[in-house]
Amino acid sequence: MKKIFSHTSLILPIVVIALATLVSCNQNATVIKTQADTQLTEQELMDKIKGGWAGQTIGVVYGAPVEFKYQGSLVPDNQIIPWREGYVKYWWDKKPGLFDDIYTDLNFVEVFEKYGLDVSSDTLAHHWAATPYHLAHANQASRYNILQGIMPPNSGNWKNNPHADDLDFQIEADFIGLMSPAMVNSATEIADRVGHIMNSGDGWYGGVYVSALYSLAFASDDINYIVEQAIQTIPEGTTFNECINDVINWHKEYPDDWKSTWFELQKKWNNDVGCPKGVYLSFNIDAKINSAYVTIGLLYGKGDFTQSIDIAARCGQDADCNPGTAAGVLGVMKGYSNIPEFWLSPLQEIEPLVFEGTTMSLSKAYDFSFKHALEMIKRNGGTVDPEKIVIPFQAPVPVAFEQNFVNTYPIYRDRFDKSFTHELSYDFVGNGFIFYGNMIKTSNVSKEYVDRISKRVGSEMFGLSEPDDPYVAELEMYIDGKLDEKIKMPMKNTSRRLEPAWKYQLVEGEHNITLKWINPNEDYEIRVNDIMVYSETQPESNLPNTHNHEK
Numbered sequence: 001m002k003k004i005f006s007h008t009s010l011i012l013p014i015v016v017i018a019l020a021t022l023v024s025c026n027q028n029a030t031v032i033k034t035q036a037d038t039q040l041t042e043q044e045l046m047d048k049i050k051g052g053w054a055g056q057t058i059g060v061v062y063g064a065p066v067e068f069k070y071q072g073s074l075v076p077d078n079q080i081i082p083w084r085e086g087y088v089k090y091w092w093d094k095k096p097g098l099f100d101d102i103y104t105d106l107n108f109v110e111v112f113e114k115y116g117l118d119v120s121s122d123t124l125a126h127h128w129a130a131t132p133y134h135l136a137h138a139n140q141a142s143r144y145n146i147l148q149g150i151m152p153p154n155s156g157n158w159k160n161n162p163h164a165d166d167l168d169f170q171i172e173a174d175f176i177g178l179m180s181p182a183m184v185n186s187a188t189e190i191a192d193r194v195g196h197i198m199n200s201g202d203g204w205y206g207g208v209y210v211s212a213l214y215s216l217a218f219a220s221d222d223i224n225y226i227v228e229q230a231i232q233t234i235p236e237g238t239t240f241n242e243c244i245n246d247v248i249n250w251h252k253e254y255p256d257d258w259k260s261t262w263f264e265l266q267k268k269w270n271n272d273v274g275c276p277k278g279v280y281l282s283f284n285i286d287a288k289i290n291s292a293y294v295t296i297g298l299l300y301g302k303g304d305f306t307q308s309i310d311i312a313a314r315c316g317q318d319a320d321c322n323p324g325t326a327a328g329v330l331g332v333m334k335g336y337s338n339i340p341e342f343w344l345s346p347l348q349e350i351e352p353l354v355f356e357g358t359t360m361s362l363s364k365a366y367d368f369s370f371k372h373a374l375e376m377i378k379r380n381g382g383t384v385d386p387e388k389i390v391i392p393f394q395a396p397v398p399v400a401f402e403q404n405f406v407n408t409y410p411i412y413r414d415r416f417d418k419s420f421t422h423e424l425s426y427d428f429v430g431n432g433f434i435f436y437g438n439m440i441k442t443s444n445v446s447k448e449y450v451d452r453i454s455k456r457v458g459s460e461m462f463g464l465s466e467p468d469d470p471y472v473a474e475l476e477m478y479i480d481g482k483l484d485e486k487i488k489m490p491m492k493n494t495s496r497r498l499e500p501a502w503k504y505q506l507v508e509g510e511h512n513i514t515l516k517w518i519n520p521n522e523d524y525e526i527r528v529n530d531i532m533v534y535s536e537t538q539p540e541s542n543l544p545n546t547h548n549h550e551k
Contacts, residue, residue, distance in 0.1 A: 038182040038219045038391040045181060045389055047335040048218055049373060050366045052178045053102075055305075055331025056324045057350075057362065058343050060101050061088050063313040063320035067098075070316035071282035072270060074262065081313060088346040096356040097134055101324050104139065104172040106360035107131055108194055112179070113368050117375055121152045121193045128197055133357030134493060137275065137285060138163035139172075142198035144497050148488065153196035156204065158274065158404035162434055162502050163203070165274040165404050167287040169195040170206030171321040174328050175365075177214020179372035182391040183380050187211040188233050188399050199287070201404030205240040206287030208233055208399055210294070210325055217332035218391070223303045226329070227295055232396040238403055243269050243288040244295055251299045258300035258311055265292050273405050276436035276499060279532050280413040283317075290318050297326035305330050305339060408432055408504050412533040419525040424515045432534035433513060434502035439473055439489050443523040468492065471521060477501050478514040487515075491524065500526055508536050 040048075062083060066075050075081070091098050111119055111127045129146035138156065141163050145155040158164035173191060180187035188208050195207040212230035220226055228248060234241040246268065247261060254260040272278035272286045284290075293315035301308025308330050312323040331339060351362045374384050382391045411430060418424075419440075426433075473489040489497045501515055517526065 042386045048332045050336035051331030056328035059324035059327030060320045063323045067320040075314040089349045101171045103355040105175040138166040138168035138198045156196045156199045164200045165203045167290045169199040173207030173211040176211035178369045181218035184215045185394045187215040201402045202240040203287045213329045235398040235401045247295045293322045294325045407536040409538045411535045411539045414531040419527045426513045428533045430533045430535040431506045431508045432504035435500045436530040437528040474518040476516045
């Protein structure tokens with residue numbers, strides 16, 4: 001029998017949350033046999049699919065107050081993370097952009113519904129590029145690429161997308177596992193089509209791993225088995241595979257101390273080499289380490305819904321996405337009907353509501369994913385009957401080997417902090433660089449737009465102009481005096497270019513970069529906050545490269 005908790009208090013200690021889980025979980029659940037066909041009823045399949053969507057959304061909202069508030073540090077045990085009746089609707093109204101994990105997933109669910117299970121990567125990409133909502137990191141870099149005619153897999157390739165190792169695909173791959181129940185290799189095939197739109201290498205592997213976790217959660221109630229099987233989809237010899245296997249091994253070494261595993265993880269893997277917002281700084285949105293936090297939450301949560309969410313959130317960094325993934329996997333494993341009412345009741349208030357920038361709701365997602373799952377089961381040789389669905393067992397097969405930033409090591413971060421309106425020149429020694437900055441509008445921006453952007457994505461977007469601003473800056477990039485690239489920088493939010501310029505894998509040595517603004521406009525300026533320099537050789541000391549300087 002489930003005990004119903006009162007949700008009238010504004011903040012409840014995690015110990016109470018844990019109690020809610022202990023008394024609410026289904027104590028009579030049968031462990032499904034592994035290495036064998038999976039058998040479910042239609043009702044059980046739908047219950048698990050709903051559990052996945054519900055768990056993901058719950059986890060995202062739970063981690064909202066600490067998202068990127070703890071970068072390279074743990075969320076303290078004495079910091080109570082709130083949960084209460086009406087809390088999901090509170091965030092729905094306060095910050096719709098918080099739900100980007102969900103509505104980016106739903107974007108792809110909608111495309112599969114419209115075009116069928118064999119929809120091409122190009123069709124997915126065109127639909128992706130036309131989305132109206134705010135995107136960032138690898139997602140926005142890929143949208144910009146597609147709008148410029150750079151299609152997948154090139155749109156997600158690290159040489160065209162500096163954010164290729166970021167966790168973007170990791171946080172929007174949940175739907176793939178939900179439409180591929182217990183068919184892990186079918187999930188990774190879809191992940192190939194979708195994930196290379198915005199990521200490659202470790203960034204792509206983050207989504208492959210997550211889709212595998214969800215898929216395998218339909219086939220087993222053993223969380224250790226699910227994790228150990230899911231990582232088998234990632235090729236050995238990749239940094240992603242090594243990182244997650246490190247967590248698995250540290251869990252065996254410290255079975256009752258997740259913080260010891262967290263510290264080992266920080267020492268070895270807390271070094272972002274791609275995302276210009278994180279290189280040599282505490283911010284880390286790299287897929288490896290955030291997938292590792294998900295793994296810590298799952299392994300040390302031991303199948304407990306509450307503990308898994310809480311541990312994943314307290315690992316820090318992207319502390320809404322990571323508990324969202326952990327809770328989604330647990331939601332599949334346990335089923336919607338076994339999620340404690342303490343967690344589920346606040347979610348149910350928004351189930352019929354349509355997410356911003358989409359035509360989709362959770363209620364619609366439940367139905368579409370169920371429909372797609374039945375279709376996938378049939379095409380993979382399974383049988384579908386209301387009382388007995390049989391899904392053939394699939395042993396995980398590694399996907400293709402990819403590794404970004406090969407022989408491309410950050411060696412220097414120059415706090416440049418300058419704007420230019422006509423020309424910028426910079427000298428460095430190495431084999432690559434990236435200018436971290438953006439174009440800003442120096443004339444007035446309406447208060448209405450600032451208020452709206454603030455509500456959606458936070459103060460970092462205050463430099464953006466009106467969403468329909470038609471101005472497009474045109475630049476020419478010269479490397480060592482030769483024209484290398486013609487660059488377009490739209491001011492419009494949905495088509496903007498994240499970084500003004502970058503280039504990797506040049507011949508190691510001295511280089512000059514010159515940016516010329518061909519059509520300058522006095523209402524705009526291009527800001528360069530930092531310049532990262534790369535080399536084919538890892539630095540042996542922390543001393544800056546004295547050959548780097550700006551003119």
